[in-house]
Structures are given as C-alpha cells and as structure tokens.
Amino acid sequence: MVSPADKKNTDVLGAMKLKGAIANSSIRARLSVLIILNSSLALLLAGVALFGYETYQQRQAATRELSANAGILAESATAALSFNDEHAAAQILAALRGDQNIVEAVIYDRYGLPFSRYQRDGKLRSSSPPLRPAGAYFENGTLLAFQSINLGPDRLGTILLRSTNDVYDRLRRFIVIVCVVMILSLGLSVLLGSRTQRSIANPITALSVVARRVSVEKDYSVRASRITGGEIGSLIDSFNDMLTQIEAHETARQTAEESLRESEERYALAARGANDGLWDWKLSTNKMYFSPRWNQMLGYEDAELGTSPEEWFSRIHPSDRERVMQEACEAWDGRKPLLTTEYRMRHKNGSFIWVLTRGLAVRDDKGGTDRMAGSQTDITEGKIADPLTALPNRLYFTDRLDSAIETAHQHGGLFAVLFLDLDKFKLVNDSLGHAAGDELLMGVALRLRLSAFASVPEGNGNASVIARLGGDEFSILLYDVRDEGDAIILAERILEKLKAPFQIEGRQMFASASVGIALSSSGETPEDLMRNADTAMYQAKAKGKSRYEVFNEQMRELAMARLEIETDLRKAIDERQLVLYYQAEVSLSNHRTIGYEALVRWNHPTRGILSPAEFVPVAEESDLIVHLGRWVLREACRQMAVWHERYPCEPPLTISVNVSPRQLSDPRLLQDVEDVLAETGLSPRCLHLEVTESSIMGNPDAALTTLRRLKLLNVGLEIDDFGTGYSSLSCLHLLPFDTVKIDRSFIKELGFGEGSEIVRTILALARSLDMSVVAEGVETKEQTHTLTDLGCNFAQGYYFSKPKSCQTTEALLEERSQLHHAFNLLQGGNPPGNPGLEYQRKTELMAS
C-alpha cells in the first residue's frame, strides 16, 4: 500500500533520478535529447499553428461557401415565403440536390417555424434543428449555416443549410500529411543533429578521455589531439597548454620532492650513521626538541626527558657548565658563527660522557634569532681512548685517577700506579720505522692487557685501568692493593710477558720495559702519583732496564738531586766548573802515547770532582748535552793545539772527543767542528771524534750523512763501545770510520772463552777494512799481552794510564819533552817517536 506521501516522494525521487540521469548522461546523449526535443517542439508548434490556420481557413471557406448558398436560397425563397408557398419553397430547396455536401436545408417562417425542409437522403429524420441566430455553426461534424431571409426591410424568415462538412476530412488528411512531414523532419534533424553533435561531442569526449587518463594514471605527458577548430579547438589547445604547464610543474615538483627527500634521507642517514643526536631550541617558547638518539646517548627513553633547556644544561658537568653556556650565548649573539664545544654530560647511570655539540643559530632577515639547532656526538671513546692501541688515554686515566684518589680519601684503601716505559723504543722507531714501532706498541698493549686482567680477581671489572699516556709510555691503575707486593706481582708478570719475542713485520723483535710503581700513599694529587711512578720508572731504567722499581722517599730525593744537578750543570758550563781529563791512548807495539781521549769532569763547588756518570745522563736528557759537548770539543782542541805548539812531536798527538747521540743529530755539529778547527788551528787529522754505535743506529741515514761530511773535514772518526749495539759487524764497512774502539766488556772477558773470539773477530774485520783498533779498559799485563798477540795496535786503560788532569798531563808532556830533548842530545839525532811506555809508566808511578 503506497500512501500519497510515499507516492509523491517516489515521484520526486523519480524526477530526481531522471534529472540525475540527464545530468550524468553523456554530452552526446544530452545533445540528442536536446535536438529531438527542440525539433519536436518546433515541429509540433508549427504543426499546431498550421493546423489551426488550416482549420480556420477551411472553416472560413466552408462557411463562406455555405453562407453564399444560403444567401442565394434566401433570396430565392423570399417570394415563396412572402406568399406562403410551401411548394415553391420545397422546389427551391430541391435545387440543392446538385450539391453533394448539403444534407439538410430548412426554411423557417418569420415566426421561426419550419416552413419547408429538405433532406438529402430523402427520409425525414427527427425534427428539424431549432432555429438559431444567423451565422455558421459546427455541430457533430456538420456545418450549420443560418441565414435570415429578408425582403427589403422586412424579415421573412430564416434558412438553414446543413453541410456534411468535408472540412474535417480535409483537416484529417492535413494532419496526416503534417505528421508525416514532422516525422520526416524529425528524422532528418536527428540525422543532421547527430553529425553536428558528433562534431561537438567527439572532441569533448576525446578531451574527457584524456582528462580521465591524466587524473587516473597521473600521466601528464599525454595530449589531446586537436581534431576541431572553434571554441572546442581552443579549449583543447588550452587544455594541452595546461597539461604542459602541469607536467613542467609536476616534473619540477617531483624533482624538488625527490631531492628534498634524498637530502632529508641523506641527512637522516648521516645523522644515524654518525650516531648523532639532534636538538632544536626555540627561544620564544624556550622549548627544546631532543631527538631519540640525543636522549639515548644519556641513557634515557624518548619520553623520559622534557622539552626544557634545563634538561640539557642541568646535565652538563659542573666544571664545564659555565663555559658551555657562555659558548651557547656567543652563538646566539652571533659573536661566533657556530657553536662547537666539547664537554661532559651526566649519564643516567651517574657517569659522565664526553659530547661534542655543534649548533647553528638561525637568523631571520633582521638578524634576530629565535632558533638554534644542531647535533650532539658522543665522543667519549675518542676522548678517552688511544686510537692506536684502543687503550684509554691520559685524559681518561687522569679522570680515573682523580676518582680513585677521591674514593681512597673517603673510604680509605690503597691503590697503585704503575708507570711503564719501553726500553730503547726510540731505537726501534728510528731503525725500523714508525709502522713497526706502532705495531710493537699494539703488541705491548695487548700483553699489558693480558697481564693486567690475569692479575684481577674474577668479577672485579674495575680492578685496573690500563692507559697509553703517549709515545711508549703506558700506565696502569691497580685498585685495591694490600701493599706494594700486589703491584710488584703485576710488574713482574708484565716484564715476564714482554720477554717473549714480538713478531713485527715478519721478524722477531725483543722488547723490554722499565716499570715504576707508586702507591697511592705516596702522594696527594694525581700529578704527585704520576710523577712518583715516573721517577721510579727512571730509577728502574737507570738501574739497567727491564726491571721495576717501587717509588720511595729516597727516589724523591734522588730525583730532586737530579733536578738540582741539571740546574747546576747549566750554571757550571757558564761558570767554567767543568774540566777536562785526558787519558792516554798507547801503541801496543812500543807502549808510546799516541794521543789522548778527552774526558769531562765536573769540579762541583760543594761536591768536589764529579764523574761523568753522575751528570752526563742528566745532561743527555736535555739539550744540555749539546752545550756540554760543544764545550768539550772546543776545550779539548784548544788544549791539544796548545800542547802541539809547546810539545811538538812526530806524529803529532791526537785528541779524541766523545760526540753524544744528541750532538750527532745536532745540525750545528759540522759547523762547530769546522769553527773549532779554524779557531784553534789544530790539524783535523789530530782530532778524533768518538761516536757510540748506538747513536748511529738511532738514525743511521742522518748519522751516516753527518759522518761523511765530518770525514770530508779530514777528522778521524772512531766507533766507540763497538760490539754493544745492534749494528752487526757486517755493516761496519758501510761506515766511514778509521778506528774501532773495542768495548771494555769484551776486554774484560779476554782469556775467558768467547771473549777472545769476539776480539779476534773484530780485529780481523778491522784489519780487512783497513781500520785501526783501540782496545778500551785494558787493566792488566795479561790483557796487554793477549791483545798484542791478537795483533791489536792500540790500547787505553788503567794499565797504561788513568785519566789525568790537564796540569798533570801537561807536566808529563813537559817531562817527556825534556827527556826527549835530552835523548836527542844523547843520540844526536831525532827521536824515533814518542817517549816509550816504560818511561811513561815510570813517570806515572812517580806521579802517583
């Protein structure tokens, strides 16, 4: 059951649907509907108008015709009516038989009563129609014409003619024709319209297809083909232009988007790759954004920290805070273009991490800043770790040491600092290169780690800190020791570990270290403890290396003394407290003195004469040795020149001067020698420079160059302490030495197994290289005989002469000169050489 309201709704819906259908239908369909509707309406209106006009015309014609007939009959009937002659009237009406259409005629008299009647089919049907006023009437498909019959002014009656009107037949035919014409016209207009409609709809349809494709596929490279002109043509052109612009725009947008995305991605990757945290600080709201990594760096979850700058500043180490804030202010102000600062921040777990913060203040057009953003990098590892060995560095070590001291202060307890320095590491570095040196350091670091951890009880991760302080210096912080014994155990283990050879660049290498131990009780500050350990280490080194020493108060005193010596020595050079002693070098063939070795002594104002062992090592640690060496060189040459003048002999006495390693690498050495020779007038051949084997091996190339240059000055070159260094006997021929000095340690061994062999080998080598050999430290007659037997030329030692002061030496020379003189007088000729050993020994004995 459908209620009226529903029905109305349905109708409305139906209408809306229809409207919608039209609205949604294609242009083509709409154009078709439009054309059909318009054509139909136009044709219908034309048809109706034509029909109306035709109807009117037909009626008019019919009416006119019938009225004319009626008029004629009326005229004819006047007499019959006038004279009431029905017969005549009937006859008049009968004349209508000639007219097919007139089916009935009636003459009414002046009273309106039928007077005469005519019917076409002859049968009288019903009564005659009632009288009406004059005029034409259509009734039941017939036309009625009433015409009054007048004679002059008199009205005699009325005549009626009824015509079976063919008007309607004609109209019907007319309608049929009109309908046919309408249908044909409609068909034709639809036909023509469809062509027009195609020419309109097709381009638009094509355009809409393209537009749909563009919107669905997002392909802006398609174009609508221009298949028509006019507005649609220009619409297509505009559409294509628009597409071109969109395409360009789209391409640009995509490119920009792409590059933006890439750059964002790149930045995100970079930040992630760098493991950097990001921050963004807006001043107007005083809020900060911290990236997840920023929080994580400090041990916090994302949501744990707020957005206040306090979250940042409150976590900065108190000692760094003020500086960082200062630097941040400078970046805000623009006094510095960038904020770049390193500082410590408190981790959630209470420890401090090192961070590097970089920031950039964003300036607006007016130069104001509301925003600063940047990155934060955890540099703790780089800050505290040594890149080569991956051990903690000095910074970290000091930091740990600080807290260890603090802990010890608060809770008592003892800990130890071990200071470790590789022996002769410089030699390794210089002879084998830095790569080898680095490799060795890494090897040592590994063994240190193994040693240290092996000494730590299980589960005590904090038991020690091993750090590389720089160069070949390592340091170990050993917690919780009972006494120095614990530290000694570790030191011994380390020394033991280091004994095994290292495999460096395919060759075996031995390394040793000297270890200094300082207990926490020995000092108050980190600097104290480090210095104490360092002192102990020096002590160990001084005592022969590859050993350890525990710091004690004596060492402090010793250290103080060393410091004192260093200070005094500097003064001593200037104040001429240094003196030279001369030790004779004798020919083993006749025991005559052929020259002297100049040996420095320090005539200390309070401590008396000091041997070189007491101050030269101190001098060697600084450039004092260069000054010292220079003084020795000059003084020795000067003295020898004086003696040459005073006590001439043939061949002239030689003077040997020691050149320390530092001097050898001193670029001024060559110049100094030249100057001294020129100054003193000493013959270069009389000056013998003694160079230790080890000082050459420190930097062989440079040393060789210097030696060759010296050789060019014609000075004699002696290799000192031969046999103790690393240089093998085989490379001796490469060096421009004239003389080899055999180290006293081998002379001491003479007559005991291998000792003689080494000396023999050296002698054979020297002989083959045309070098003279001086045996050092000859103390006994047996040694003298052995050396003579072995074919050694020269010797030096207590057996012949101790080092003597300048005055003593000069006195001997004076004496010898006089003896020589006397001898000459006795012999009446030139003496064959220097005074003999026998004589010298005699005088020596006398002098002592």
Place this chain on the structure above:
Amino acid sequence: MVLRLSLAMVLAAQFGGDLRAQLDEYQVKAAFLQNFAKFIEWPAEAFSSPSEPFTICVLGQDPFGRSLDDAVAGKLIATHPIAARRIADARLTAGCQILYVSSSQQKHVFSILAAGKQTGILTVGEARDGSPEDVVINLTLEQGKVRFEINLRKANEEKLHISARLLSLATVVRK
C-alpha cells in the same frame, strides 16, 4: 445563453403558430396585396413624388375589413408609405397603384379601366370562374390556400415589371 435563446425561439414559434392559425383568407389576401408590391416594379410615372403614398385601393365591396388597414399600417414600399383606400367608382382610380377589384364588380370595372387612358395600376381580382384575363393578378383558392395567376400581357400593358420570383409562384397567363 444558447439555452435561453433556444427557449425564446420555441416560445416565438408556438406563438407564431398561433398567430398564423388565426389568419383567415382576407387577412392572407391583404398580406398578398402588400407583398405583390415588393416583387413588382411600377413605372416611374406612377408616382409624382418619392413621398407619395403607395396606395392600395379597394374597389367595390370591401372584403378585408380592418385587416387590410392593419397589414399596411406603418409600412413602406421603398420610400412610399403604404395607404389603403376604398373607392366606389372605377373612374376614381387616380393615385392607386394597386387596385383590388372584388369579384362582384369585376366585369364592370375592367371595361371602365380599359376605357381609361391611365396605366401603372396593378389590378388584382379574384374571379373564380370569370375571365381572369381582365386583371393583372387574379387571386384564387386552391385547397384552402390562396394562389394567384398573373396575366403577363395585362402587366405589360400596365408597364409593370414583375419579378421572376413572383412569377415562379404564379400561374402565368399570357393572353
């Protein structure tokens, strides 16, 4: 409106029928006399002026009574008002356009008329069996209906031109 008109027509028809039913012979004849004037043209000399009355004269015994006077009262033939006159003597026909001669006088009258030189008089008689050739129009009764005969020779003599429509109703006599 149409209904009212139709009703009026019906009433008029009934009333008219009543009127016509009441007409007696002389009332019809009086109308005929007047009607003849409408189908006949008189020579110009029949009237001395346009306003001169068209006079219907009744000679001898008057059978019309008042009906003739009623019929013509207020009527015009062209410009001429119709008048009815009764005359006793045939010589007094001057000024008459129609002269009705009663059957009693007919023979006598015509001889008089024939003797006169006057023309343009439509003579109307009602000889039932006599000599109709004496008058221009002779009224007869056929089955109760008034009919007439027209003597064309007489009409020509009187210089009257009779309409063909009138002639078509009449029995035409040419002698």
